[in-house]
Amino acid sequence: MTSRPIILAALVSLFAPALLTSASAQTSQQAEPVVDRERGLAEWEKVHAVFAHPRCANCHVEDEHPRWSGPHYGETRVHAFNVQRGDDGSGFGNAGLRCSTCHFETNSQVLHGPPGAENWHLAPVEMVWFGKTSAEICAQIKDPERNGDRSLREVATHVRDDALVAWGWDPGPGREPAPGSAEETYQAILAWEASGAPCP
Amino acid sequence: MQLEVDGRQIDIQVDPQMPLLWALRDVAGILGPKFGCGIAACGACTVLIDGAPVRSCVLPVGDVTGRVTTIEGLARDGALHRVQQAWLDEQVAQCGYCQAGQIMTAVALLEEIPDPTDDDIDKAMAGNLCRCGTYPRIRAAIKRAAGNATGA
Numbered sequence: 032m033t034s035r036p037i038i039l040a041a042l043v044s045l046f047a048p049a050l051l052t053s054a055s056a057q058t059s060q061q062a063e064p065v066v067d068r069e070r071g072l073a074e075w076e077k078v079h080a081v082f083a084h085p086r087c088a089n090c091h092v093e094d095e096h097p098r099w100s101g102p103h104y105g106e107t108r109v110h111a112f113n114v115q116r117g118d119d120g121s122g123f124g125n126a127g128l129r130c131s132t133c134h135f136e137t138n139s140q141v142l143h144g145p146p147g148a149e150n151w152h153l154a155p156v157e158m159v160w161f162g163k164t165s166a167e168i169c170a171q172i173k174d175p176e177r178n179g180d181r182s183l184r185e186v187a188t189h190v191r192d193d194a195l196v197a198w199g200w201d202p203g204p205g206r207e208p209a210p211g212s213a214e215e216t217y218q219a220i221l222a223w224e225a226s227g228a229p230c231p
Numbered sequence: 232m233q234l235e236v237d238g239r240q241i242d243i244q245v246d247p248q249m250p251l252l253w254a255l256r257d258v259a260g261i262l263g264p265k266f267g268c269g270i271a272a273c274g275a276c277t278v279l280i281d282g283a284p285v286r287s288c289v290l291p292v293g294d295v296t297g298r299v300t301t302i303e304g305l306a307r308d309g310a311l312h313r314v315q316q317a318w319l320d321e322q323v324a325q326c327g328y329c330q331a332g333q334i335m336t337a338v339a340l341l342e343e344i345p346d347p348t349d350d351d352i353d354k355a356m357a358g359n360l361c362r363c364g365t366y367p368r369i370r371a372a373i374k375r376a377a378g379n380a381t382g383a
């Protein structure tokens with residue numbers, strides 16, 4: 032009779048997003064995350080595949096320098112032109128050489144031309160994960176001090192709705208897009224949270 | 232569409248996706264900004280938009296929303312801009328092709344940091360390439376324009 036709990040868990044996890052949505056409308060009730068480690072880890076893997084992808088990770092760097100990578104670049108390399116986060120820590124570059132000197136609101140359609148999206152800049156220094164392990168990134172995403180003071184639902188919404196994040200799936204000619212889509216990643220984060228948000 | 236370039240209103244009827252550099256050079260006849268690489272990788276095409284440097288070879292002209300200043304619009308009433316004068320005083324140029332872009336970036340740097348350090352200069356100017364290798368004289372000219380003539 033071991034199959035019943037498994038079926039029950041599967042059913043609960045299947046409907047967990049709906050349950051959470053329902054619970055969020057009822058301010059008097061808080062839905063407890065349903066711990067389903069196996070499913071949760073499977074959902075996290077989808078999320079990690081996006082976060083660790085060069086289109087996202089190359090600008091979530093710790094050492095002030097964004098990265099370049101892709102079929103035309105060979106191994107990942109430091110962005111040319113001494114481009115840096117900026118002495119003010121803003122992530123928008125330095126005087127005389129802001130990100131916006133070359134990166135505009137749309138992708139250049141010329142191969143090797145600069146990609147573009149609204150508000151182009153490096154991720155804040157506390158939100159760096161370039162080169163980190165899946166477990167490290169996972170723990171970071173759950174930590175409000177390192178995720179922009181967001182709940183996981185807010186992280187999901189940020190991934191779905193932010194124009195600069197959305198660029199990862201539409202990176203312009205010659206660049207491999209991040210896997211899946213913004214909506215699929217949003218759903219994966221919610222499903223991961225509903226499964227207890229386990230980390231590897 | 233209407234553009235304000237070097238203090239003049241210019242009517243340009245082109246595809247909005249045309250790079251600003253093409254519109255300036257081929258349509259408006261403003262030849263100061265130069266074509267180098269076409270992918271924002273050399274800086275020869277640098278102009279200012281509302282004082283901020285941009286690579287005009289990759290900016291769609293339809294996305295321009297501010298006042299464009301090219302190398303041709305720096306001088307006022309017959310007097311060179313202090314950065315242009317410093318460039319002459321330090322005899323920076325060799326072949327000269329990249330220098331319009333170099334000067335535009337230097338102008339933007341000095342507007343933001345009036346007395347830049349070597350580190351400030353390195354960070355600002357690294358996207359403007361010079362095949363002749365005039366970098367020491369560029370640095371000297373920026374310092375001269377800031378009021379700190381040191382020689383190359």
